[in-house]
Amino acid sequence: MGKVHVFDHPLIQHKVALMRKTETTTKDFRDLATEVVTLMGFEATRNLPLEPVEIETPICKATVNMLKGEDIAIVPILRAGLGFVDGMLSLYPNAKVGHIGLYRDPETHEPVEYYCKMPTDIDKREIFVVDPMLATGGSAVAAIDFIKQHGGKNIAFMCLIAAPEGIEVLQKAHPDVDIYIAAKDEKLNENAYIVPGLGDAGDRLYGTK
Numbered sequence: 001m002g003k004v005h006v007f008d009h010p011l012i013q014h015k016v017a018l019m020r021k022t023e024t025t026t027k028d029f030r031d032l033a034t035e036v037v038t039l040m041g042f043e044a045t046r047n048l049p050l051e052p053v054e055i056e057t058p059i060c061k062a063t064v065n066m067l068k069g070e071d072i073a074i075v076p077i078l079r080a081g082l083g084f085v086d087g088m089l090s091l092y093p094n095a096k097v098g099h100i101g102l103y104r105d106p107e108t109h110e111p112v113e114y115y116c117k118m119p120t121d122i123d124k125r126e127i128f129v130v131d132p133m134l135a136t137g138g139s140a141v142a143a144i145d146f147i148k149q150h151g152g153k154n155i156a157f158m159c160l161i162a163a164p165e166g167i168e169v170l171q172k173a174h175p176d177v178d179i180y181i182a183a184k185d186e187k188l189n190e191n192a193y194i195v196p197g198l199g200d201a202g203d204r205l206y207g208t209k
């Protein structure tokens with residue numbers, strides 16, 4: 001079963017609390033998303049493999065640890081997941097970025113695919129699927145299905161807020177995928193929105209309704 005890692009660091013909790021507030025502006029929401037994902041990405045990549053490398057400091061030769069390759073892929077689920085890409089790229093500037101376009105059908109709440117483009121070497125990369133919200137889990141499961149169809153193997157899912165229902169669905173469908181979240185909320189409402197949540201993440205990021 002994939003582990004659920006909840007980032008309860010006070011800075012992350014504080015910034016997510018600001019994002020939840022109705023009066024937070026689109027600009028502030030976007031800036032906070034980048035700040036939070038940078039903090040989360042720092043912690044979520046704690047187990048990336050290092051390798052010893054010989055370098056020369058101004059003082060002497062030394063063997064130091066450096067990341068073993070830059071074998072990361074970031075895969076945002078469009079469109080709200082795009083709000084996480086810059087933060088992750090600031091940590092891993094050479095990461096490749098795949099895109100999956102999905103939206104939830106407003107009636108059925110089922111994910112509908114409209115775009116999918118993965119790096120060709122996705123099978124060799126540590127993959128971080130990013131999306132602010134894990135509600136019913138339908139979008140995350142469908143996105144990870146696509147990535148696996150393209151050969152992706154080492155996959156983690158990172159979001160801001162998850163509902164217990166979504167975590168369960170994702171764990172059942174993809175037990176090999178670790179889940180990184182900033183907050184586990186109470187439940188879903190009758191429209192499959194997370195309670196208390198932050199509303200529609202895509203609309204809040206891009207100022208749409």
Ligand code: PRP
Binds near residue numbers: 102103111132
């Ligand atoms: C939101 C969110 C997730 C999905 C989560 O996207 O960004 O992708 O809903 O819900 P689920 O777990 O029930 O599938 P939305 O469908 O609103 O599309 P958008 O990003 O284009 O706004």
Ligand code: URA
Binds near residue numbers: 133193194197
């Ligand atoms: N998608 C969102 O953007 N917010 C929710 O609460 C649920 C799905």
